[in-house]
Amino acid sequence: MTKATSMPIIQVRDLLKSYGSVHAIKGLTFAVGKGQVVGFLGPNGAGKSTTMKILTGYLQPTSGTAQILGIDVMRHSIEARKHIGYLPENNPLYEEMMVMEYLEFVAQMRQIPKSKRRMMIEKAIHECGLGPVVGKDIGVLSKGYCQRVGFAQAIVHEPQLLILDEPTSGLDPNQIIEIRSLIKKLGKEKTVLMSTHILSEAQSTCSRILIIHDGKLVADDTPLQLTQQEGGIIYVVVAPKQGEKLSKKQVLEQLASIFGVTKVEPINEYQDHGVAMMVGYDKEDPRADIFQKIVSANWILLEMRRKEITLEETFRRLTKE
């Protein structure tokens, strides 16, 4: 592999940012490789926007380094920014400008040569589906179209990396779906780092998820791994053989004795048909052992299934105070 292809698109090392006495980020280290679509999750105030502002050269970190394609964002800000398209939180736009006028202004600011400007603007307009509104003032556009204008300004200079700070925030459900499919389309060609509070969105759009909490990285994995590594819950219903009796206590004791089981709790609504339990575990799926235990005790296994852990549950566990 050549050096160029193995170089990460984003490399962040020991990044720290304090606003006076507020320590917004407290030592972040991560790298993002080419072509990844990375979800950047965390509760309000976790440090997502701060990190993104540093990556895009809008904020100086207190210490640590950030590189885009190997270029230091502090020392060579202009050079690094050429490779980045940035859609900031709340997407600030010039409301009194026409869409076309605004994109021309952005292209000029981006120092796109005059000979290429028209062609690159047309391409961005096409990619972002802005055709019907190019002659309109930004101030009269729907929020969905405003967001598309934000995307167009972010891609007009054809950057390799897109940094999107809550790109679907404040949109209605139809607009969310449209913007999400735009992100998916752009993500086929570009590396994307996007923050969102919609966890299902991260799960469906992103190939990798970073979770930050209180300025520190608390998870870095694929959406699937994040929900499967967590252990889980098995739902079990046990009944006695005909003519025999079975107490909750007996079942609870047997299940609790299984290696790897962390918690056993009875569920009341199944009393009449048998004894129902929720069995928590932290590592290996204990279903085979549960089955053996029930057979050895000479009981009947009426039901057994694994309850899926959602990304919401993982997020809650990692980020609650």
Ligand SMILES: Nc1ncnc2c1ncn2[C@@H]1O[C@H](COP(=O)(O)OP(=O)(O)OP(=O)(O)O)[C@@H](O)[C@H]1O
């Ligand atoms: N300009 C500023 N001055 C002082 N404190 C700030 C400033 N900007 C952010 N902070 C603080 O830094 C911390 C991180 O803020 P940041 O905006 O990065 O969080 P976030 O993860 O983007 O949150 P949200 O989900 O609400 O957008 C918060 O405690 C915030 O109050």
Ligand SMILES: [Mg+2]
């Ligand atoms: Mg933010």
